[in-house]
Amino acid sequence: MSSEVRGERRGVKGHPKSGPSIGDVARLAGVSSQTVSRVSTGSEPVKAETRERVLDAMRQLGYAPNLAARALRRGNFRSIGLIAHQVIRTGESKTIEAVIEAARREGYSVSLVDVESPSSSDVSEAVQHLSHQAIDGLIIIRAETATPAALALPPTMPVAVSDSRFIGHHPAVGADQVGGSRAAVQHLLDLGHGVVHHIAGPSDSGPADLRATAWKQTLVDAGREVPEPFGGDWSAETGYKIGNEIAQRDDVTAVFAANDEMAAGLMHALHEAGRRVPDDVSVVGFDDIDLAAHLWPPLTTVRQEFHQIGHDLVEVIMRQLGGREQLTGYHGTVPAPLIVRQSTAAPRKRRRTRR
Amino acid sequence: MSSEVRGERRGVKGHPKSGPSIGDVARLAGVSSQTVSRVSTGSEPVKAETRERVLDAMRQLGYAPNLAARALRRGNFRSIGLIAHQVIRTGESKTIEAVIEAARREGYSVSLVDVESPSSSDVSEAVQHLSHQAIDGLIIIRAETATPAALALPPTMPVAVSDSRFIGHHPAVGADQVGGSRAAVQHLLDLGHGVVHHIAGPSDSGPADLRATAWKQTLVDAGREVPEPFGGDWSAETGYKIGNEIAQRDDVTAVFAANDEMAAGLMHALHEAGRRVPDDVSVVGFDDIDLAAHLWPPLTTVRQEFHQIGHDLVEVIMRQLGGREQLTGYHGTVPAPLIVRQSTAAPRKRRRTRR
DNA sequence: AGGCATTCTGTTTACGTAAACATTCTCCCC
DNA sequence: GGGGAGAATGTTTACGTAAACAGAATGCCT
Numbered sequence: 001m002s003s004e005v006r007g008e009r010r011g012v013k014g015h016p017k018s019g020p021s022i023g024d025v026a027r028l029a030g031v032s033s034q035t036v037s038r039v040s041t042g043s044e045p046v047k048a049e050t051r052e053r054v055l056d057a058m059r060q061l062g063y064a065p066n067l068a069a070r071a072l073r074r075g076n077f078r079s080i081g082l083i084a085h086q087v088i089r090t091g092e093s094k095t096i097e098a099v100i101e102a103a104r105r106e107g108y109s110v111s112l113v114d115v116e117s118p119s120s121s122d123v124s125e126a127v128q129h130l131s132h133q134a135i136d137g138l139i140i141i142r143a144e145t146a147t148p149a150a151l152a153l154p155p156t157m158p159v160a161v162s163d164s165r166f167i168g169h170h171p172a173v174g175a176d177q178v179g180g181s182r183a184a185v186q187h188l189l190d191l192g193h194g195v196v197h198h199i200a201g202p203s204d205s206g207p208a209d210l211r212a213t214a215w216k217q218t219l220v221d222a223g224r225e226v227p228e229p230f231g232g233d234w235s236a237e238t239g240y241k242i243g244n245e246i247a248q249r250d251d252v253t254a255v256f257a258a259n260d261e262m263a264a265g266l267m268h269a270l271h272e273a274g275r276r277v278p279d280d281v282s283v284v285g286f287d288d289i290d291l292a293a294h295l296w297p298p299l300t301t302v303r304q305e306f307h308q309i310g311h312d313l314v315e316v317i318m319r320q321l322g323g324r325e326q327l328t329g330y331h332g333t334v335p336a337p338l339i340v341r342q343s344t345a346a347p348r349k350r351r352r353t354r355r
Numbered sequence: 356m357s358s359e360v361r362g363e364r365r366g367v368k369g370h371p372k373s374g375p376s377i378g379d380v381a382r383l384a385g386v387s388s389q390t391v392s393r394v395s396t397g398s399e400p401v402k403a404e405t406r407e408r409v410l411d412a413m414r415q416l417g418y419a420p421n422l423a424a425r426a427l428r429r430g431n432f433r434s435i436g437l438i439a440h441q442v443i444r445t446g447e448s449k450t451i452e453a454v455i456e457a458a459r460r461e462g463y464s465v466s467l468v469d470v471e472s473p474s475s476s477d478v479s480e481a482v483q484h485l486s487h488q489a490i491d492g493l494i495i496i497r498a499e500t501a502t503p504a505a506l507a508l509p510p511t512m513p514v515a516v517s518d519s520r521f522i523g524h525h526p527a528v529g530a531d532q533v534g535g536s537r538a539a540v541q542h543l544l545d546l547g548h549g550v551v552h553h554i555a556g557p558s559d560s561g562p563a564d565l566r567a568t569a570w571k572q573t574l575v576d577a578g579r580e581v582p583e584p585f586g587g588d589w590s591a592e593t594g595y596k597i598g599n600e601i602a603q604r605d606d607v608t609a610v611f612a613a614n615d616e617m618a619a620g621l622m623h624a625l626h627e628a629g630r631r632v633p634d635d636v637s638v639v640g641f642d643d644i645d646l647a648a649h650l651w652p653p654l655t656t657v658r659q660e661f662h663q664i665g666h667d668l669v670e671v672i673m674r675q676l677g678g679r680e681q682l683t684g685y686h687g688t689v690p691a692p693l694i695v696r697q698s699t700a701a702p703r704k705r706r707r708t709r710r
Numbered sequence: 711a712g713g714c715a716t717t718c719t720g721t722t723t724a725c726g727t728a729a730a731c732a733t734t735c736t737c738c739c740c
Numbered sequence: 741g742g743g744g745a746g747a748a749t750g751t752t753t754a755c756g757t758a759a760a761c762a763g764a765a766t767g768c769c770t
Contacts (some may be wrong), residue, residue, distance in 0.1 A: 021726055032750045037728055047748060066444040067427035069726035072755050077423065077489070079466070086452075093448055093655045097441075100469045111434070114455045132421040134432070134489060236649040261646065268649040291616065294591040294623040296651045376756055387720045392758055402718060424756035427725050 020061040029057035081135035098310025137317040158320030160313045167334045171330035173312040180302035180336030181214035184284045193254035198229040201258040236265035243269025254345040260285035278345035298341035375416040384412035436490035453665025492672040513675030526685035528667040535657035535691030536569035548609035550653045553584040556613040558664045591620035598624025610703040615640035633700035653696035
């Protein structure tokens, strides 16, 4: 209703609205604007009484520092850019949370861009978009295939990447994909499965590639046959479709899915076909999303310490911002432990005919 | 190794590093800085030949506009703040995606803050934090109990909220919680269940309250008994614990959980106890997260059109930024349809003893 | 050909802040 | 109580950009 109070904007000249400035506060408090600045930033000491007077004036005027001006003067924004890939839906959303939390602790805010596909062009576009934004550093989660060269960044922009493909080009932090995958496959072999099948992630994904390779190598090392992997795309829906195939095959007793969503879809299909998990087919996922423990049966999976990764990514940025540290070759690895739940068991002696 | 190329920073005076400026480009191109500005913004026409010359100079120098200066001059940041509450882990993460996408389409970036608890103080703190950030508008997702008064915002800051509690105070966009909840409960009643139990969300949550109230009202309208609701906290873990209780009770044949995670935990507990879903107990969730269709059994649930909500939130902000529209009373409602899958069925005539 | 509208370009100025330097004040010591 | 060190405060200036205004070039019409 009453709206007469609004519209307090400064109509002067062609300049846009703006709140009270440092000068307004100075005038009211009877000090110089520099003193107001000192109170505002706390950079230099101000006599207690003066400070009080300034703070009062600030409150009275509802003063808030103009961050554009401050950023212009200081040359930084206290903000970092974050590029993610649909990632918000997967377990990696925790990485985002951790990045935001850690950045905030450092007094930085986070500007988020979500690219639809992890393809080179999309990420480049996002980089383009973001590097034109007001950021002091850039974190890229799952850049997948983008080649380092494709990232046309200002050379002074600190970068941290959670994708092993960038090792040697940009500082990277990532889970121990290989170790986790090997542990998963070995776990199934140890249970007595003769062979372990794999539902892979999309072929253009770095992590998917690492997991598939580690799976293959573990089988080879154990002297086992390496079956053709199933090609997935991370989605539960695809896991379900592949599951329908697998459910038809008596010879598949153990499956290592490249992520939990696909594992869930797989189990869904197996249930529907009347195949039992883990009695008929053992399933292992990857990520340990929150729901993994409450799927049926609770999913054995490889945990990614997303929180740790996010935290470390911010640390890498901060180190670049702080000292003039050269971290190009840096590569932090976070352990990826196998979490054994109830979706894996020793294979049955011999299955009777299906159903 | 070779690092002599780095450190191209301007060492002059006490001023921080910075790339080439509009003036440097102007000098190289042999035009005035204003012309460079015109090319950069495209605000006014520039002769094709001149523009080319300027663009060349820009490329040559690797010029990128200084956004702090631009923001200072223009009085806006082309950025909006987004406050979320652990929301990244739930279905509402899709809202975030949609907000980011829609904002980007408008040329805005998104600054994200994730508060740990939805409590008044935390949200206020986040608002405080963000309103001191470089943003032109603010979107709050699930502010839960924060009272409008608690949001000490600059009066000119456009706000959009996805929480019905703010209706009348701030423009709001939200799913039709009541309609969706009623449909869920009615569905169970229609199947023949005598009474429907409820696993509620946390008591300080607005949406949880709406769902609980709608559940109760639907039962009352049908002339049914209203049992004591179970108190949850959105987590699958709690759903599981409550499920262990419910599994002991023969009288519970239908449960409406306030979200999908709790429904998943509930089903987990029921499975473990040997109770069958939906044969012994029917379960309905809320949200329709991606995995809902691939839980076992696939979960009947109320879909929240998060994408739509996110999109609408941005639209509300843009309308405030554009015209001087007064939207305080605005409240957009997005339908929340019931998605029937396989976790619900008519009750068995009479259950034998447990197990 | 002259005049005027149109298009293009240049000059001046201000946005709000904080570093650098300059000045004033305070208080302590001999 | 005079001198001086240090603390407190003030003055000047520049950060990079774009709006406002001013001036120059071009073209078009009669």
